[in-house]
Amino acid sequence: MREVAQLAGVSRMTVSRVVSDPDVVLPATRDRVNRAIADLGYVPDKAAGGLSSRRTGFVALMLPTLTNANFASVAHGLTEVLRGSDYDLLIAYTDYDLGEEERQLRNLLARRPEAIVLTGASHSREIARLLLAANIPILEIADLPHRPIEHVIGFSNHEVGRTAARYLLDRGFTRLGAIGAVYDGSVLDHRGEERIRGFEEELRRSGLPTTGVIRHGIAPLSYDHGVGALQELQRRAPDTQALFAVSDLSAVGVVMECQRQGLRVPDDLSIMGFGNFEIGREINPPLTTINVDFHGLGSQTGRLIVDLLGSATPPAREAAHRVDVGLAVIERNTVRPA
Template identity: 55%
Template structure:
């Protein structure tokens, strides 16, 4: 086998286009500074040679990398994928590129990713959540670039935040079930003992439990079971555990629509009618929750809007958009969506409401 072909260089492009290497650099970095005929010649040479600029070398000279570090818990969750999509679309006009890492809900992995990303000199950092290790928090405080925490709305963000109150979302779910007359109310979420932690889901459970107590109801049926991320299987198993503990439970909140669908399937297997025998609310407005039968009541958050607003905020902070006049913590809100899995309480199984 022969040696691999030599990669074309900027000098090759300049010779083919009949211009200086500096002119090639200007066309690639700021094409509006070059006349249209020259720009066309250079771009034709780039295409003919299949030249790819060395962005690392360029960043060393310009001190700009043009990438945004984005750290998410997972990419298998449609909401986080939608957030990444909204962020990418907002950044695209300014030619910023997201570099995405995922933590699988582990704080130690988040800290490792933050170190690795900052070593590559991102223009900004976007990180899901507001709970970090002490070392990760210090790294973000000292990063020297904009830092935006998303999917939560803290009182004191590291720099900026775009999200909503997960605690209030949990409270809204509890208030809905209480208003329907339910009194034996439970909730399903992941446990808190393992290395992986879903702090946003935990906050929703905490808000849910708080609303139950404020209404004079017990929170002993708020179940924390298994490890994140939640799944269909997690929802089914968690509901089975809850039913063993309290077979008379009347209503359940799941911290994710994914878990809610699993709980719904477990009800089908056990002959429990939803919503006649058991009311069910999820979170996240996932497509499967909209399409399953019955369709699942949920708390909707506009995941793409979180990404878009984060991107718009970053462009403003980086001088590529309108001046940033937003508060340090931007609330995108949430919405309770009533579909087919909640109904007024029946004090006796099969009786009238």
């Protein structure tokens, strides 16, 4: 900072003001300081600045995986809003592992984020304890828990499964299947499991068997998961007419495996997914799916964070926000018309 001040011909205090609060500095002086900063390659030490201001400028986001396009959309929507208010996003991922979630949470909290965003609503007691003790805004996204830690912006994964089942039942199918992941030690896709449970619940309400509901493989799901799950379904319920996959990735794998086997989609097997991934729109036939606006979910989360951090009196936990972003069926060509 001293070298920048010497090169620009100003005091170190002026350099500090340009870095921390540029609007209070005359434009000509500010430009001279910024040119000196650029010439010297100076990068302000935000960690040191945070010690005095008690602000780090970071918001933490914890995702289950980095390979899911919907989670990438959440991060994009969140980042776009936060950038406009001079906050940066710090991202960690857990691979659906609760033990790793706790480790990553400790790492994030050690960096003193000003708010933290977690995907889903299933956390260990230790994670809940750490979050409550952090004394910063806590936001759970992509789910609608009955007992949230604080703020919630998401949708009901249970309702996703019920919606898929009702959609297929309304088209006259009576032999339905669904595919998701199994629980393997500490690895569990809670959101996908809720979709499966919602699907099963709707089948039971309609008096139909759940023989075709298959839990196969472990999260994160992929095209390969769809291939293996379809083969398992064919062994257990070979007369299945229509299938719901808890992820479009699995659903696309099912479509490709059907084509390899010479099965016609949707005539021999109707297929429905979740997530509205780009590949589902591009395959032939295009995939019928359930859509959630994940980019919008991220944007809403960002706006709430900015409001919370800008408020002089944060809301009490009992007044926490709860936002349902909703969901919608997108009809394409992998489900046979009624």
